Amino acid sequence: MSKQVFPFNVGFDCGNGLVKLKVSGHGHDFEYIRFPSYFVDVTKCHNDHQGKSRVTYITAPENNKYAKSLENKVWVCGNDAAVLDVRDQVFDNRSDGKVKLSLPLFLSAVAQLPLARKHWEFRLVASIHDAEVFADQMKANLEGKHLANINGQLTTVVIHVVKIFDEGYIFKPVGKGNTTLLDIGNGTTIITRFDSEGNVIYRSIPYKFGVQHLYKKIYDHTTLRAIGLDRDLDLIRRGVESPDNEKIFYGVGKGAINITSAYKESLKDWSTVYLKEPIAEVDKFQLQGDRVVVVGGGACLPFLSKNFEKKGYIFNAQAPFMNVKKLHEYACNSLSAETVEA
Structure with a gap:
């Protein structure tokens, strides 16, 4: 009988300016991960860039067309990318930038967690500015079993996308x-x-x-x-x-x-x-x-x-952090109302 794997719960706010991530599970409740939404492909000069956000993407899920395009790519994100002269940014692709960069930014966020693992499995809840238009493609780009070199070791990252909300809807x-x-x-x-x-x-x-x-x-x-x-x-x-x-x-x-x-x-x-x-x-x-x-x-x-x-x-x-806090609560099946009084 195969051993049952219980996923970590994650709230993922892939913002135009900042990525926010909240992860818990297996006895851990990590602090918020937060970094600028910058991305740089350093495949051609990867030996020069050894930042903590560095990811070498190896194998994509068979049915994930976007992830397939990342195979054999090396990138850095956040502050590691900010020091470089040329960088992509979610803001620069305001309509669909969150869709295109959500997977690289998420994997670089995983690289910054204070725990290294050879296998991660996530229940992910995210948000986007127009879920009716972009949620399905964002889910398709994120979901599946990804193999990458993270923190210097081969790492399997399995992502189950539970739901993608319109930004603000989950505040309640x-x-x-x-x-x-x-x-x-x-x-x-x-x-x-x-x-x-x-x-x-x-x-x-x-x-x-x-x-x-x-x-x-x-x-x-x-x-x-x-x-x-x-x-x-x-x-x-x-x-x-x-x-x-x-x-x-x-x-x-x-x-x-x-x-x-x-x-x-x-x-x-x-x-x-x-x-x-x-x-x-x-x-x-x-x-x-x-x-x-x-x-x-x-x-x-x-x-x-x-x-x-x-x-x-x-x-x-x-x-x-209010948005990512509520996304994480939903992933944990513990979404609570926010009591607001003037």
């Missing part, structure tokens, strides 16, 4: 009255409205903008242009995500440049150009008595979060 907030969820992601912004029992009663068409557009405005600011052609969007992202005493720096150490003024000016312009319409929409629901909850990477942007507080919006430091 409950409380007195309705809740409007404003999800400001890296490449899209989505509004979802729930009744008091957590049922979806409204879903906006995804606004095709996000935090990445703010980074691009900072990149084009005169302060950054003065740095020269070699300025780096990833260094801008790191500075915004890690302010120092309410100051934003480009780079680290003695050579770091204070770009706080450039950030504030770009934030004001970005908010006026992009956020005005979705903010007006959620304010309309707030006037009807809804609580407004802000999630996604845009929820905690320096200085913007204070404006959200003044408007009575609700958010917390875990806002960027």
Whole structure:
């Protein structure tokens, strides 16, 4: 009799800007894995790139056409890819980038788990900005038995895709009255409205903008242009995500440049150009008595979060992880409602 293998449970949020992963099982409950959604094929120069995200893909499932195209490819992702001049990014393929890069990004995330195994089996629950259009292909690309070299050893990764949700649908907030969820992601912004029992009663068409557009405005600011052609969007992202005493720096150490003024000016312009319409929409629901909850990477942007507080919006430091947290709960068959009170 063959030994029964119980899979690890995984929530997978393949974001336009950041990959988030939550894995548990077999007595382990790993911390969140989080890294930029960058991907670089280093097959032709693989000896030069030995980062922890490195994956050498060997054998794909017979019926997985996309995975077959990855056979004998070597890649790095996240911060290992950020140091390279040329990289693909989910954001650059905003319509179907999550579909195309979900498998490489997922395997590179597995490589960063604090446990090395020769065999992984996963029950995976994921999300995407338009599940009706992209979920089936995303599932087809991920599913099956994959053989790869991960962390220097031959590793079998078996993926069972349980479900792929529309982003935000799984949040399921409950409380007195309705809740409007404003999800400001890296490449899209989505509004979802729930009744008091957590049922979806409204879903906006995804606004095709996000935090990445703010980074691009900072990149084009005169302060950054003065740095020269070699300025780096990833260094801008790191500075915004890690302010120092309410100051934003480009780079680290003695050579770091204070770009706080450039950030504030770009934030004001970005908010006026992009956020005005979705903010007006959620304010309309707030006037009807809804609580407004802000999630996604845009929820905690320096200085913007204070404006959200003044408007009575609700958010917390875990806002960027709320989606993957709920996806993981679903994979564990333990999805709970989020009690939200103003």
